[in-house]
């Protein structure tokens with residue numbers, strides 16, 4: 799398994815249609831691109847259709863400006879039975895000064911599904927470097943925390959269909 803199969807890089811120019819009322823890039827525009835990157839990274843890795851199951855720890859560390867060239871670096875951190883954690887780091891580059899800033903990071907859980915939307919096996923992640931092992935262990939912990947949090951919500955019926963919020 800090559801690094802290319804586990805990672806994906808996408809670069810997008812931030813155009814005026816992505817702006818918010820303050821003139822910066824809208825968080826929602828970035829989230830849409832992040833979801834596309836996570837989809838492409840996971841689908842390429844497992845060679846299967848995938849859906850987004852969860853998104854957590856989205857950190858908008860710095861704002862992104864219209865006109866900047868933004869690069870999304872995605873990596874498969876962890877693979878369970880059918881789920882894959884995709885970690886994404888985002889850097890924005892000012893095209894005039896070439897100054898690059900780390901702006902955003904997040905973790906997507908993508909699930910490989912069949913044509914009926916049922917989860918299917920994803921290929922085992924082969925850990926080849928020390929860094930990959932570190933990412934894997936950290937992602938494994940996050941998966942456990944997600945599961946515990948889901949179980950607590952279910953016990954408290956916080957995820958029920960009731961519209962009594």
Ligand SMILES: CC(C)(COP(=O)(O)OP(=O)(O)OC[C@H]1O[C@@H](n2cnc3c(N)ncnc32)[C@H](O)[C@@H]1OP(=O)(O)O)[C@@H](O)C(=O)NCCC(=O)NCCS
Pocket residue numbers: 849850851852877878879880881882907909911915916917944948
């Ligand atoms: C994601 C989905 C396929 C999971 O269905 P499910 O019946 O829970 O499937 P399973 O029980 O087989 O679980 C599949 C995997 O998803 C993971 N998963 C399920 N719910 C999850 C959640 N809320 N957060 C994180 N992971 C989750 C499970 O841990 C499991 O991982 P594993 O196979 O690696 O152990 C289903 O909930 C779905 O189709 N959701 C809608 C997806 C969608 O429309 N996305 C676009 C959002 S706008």
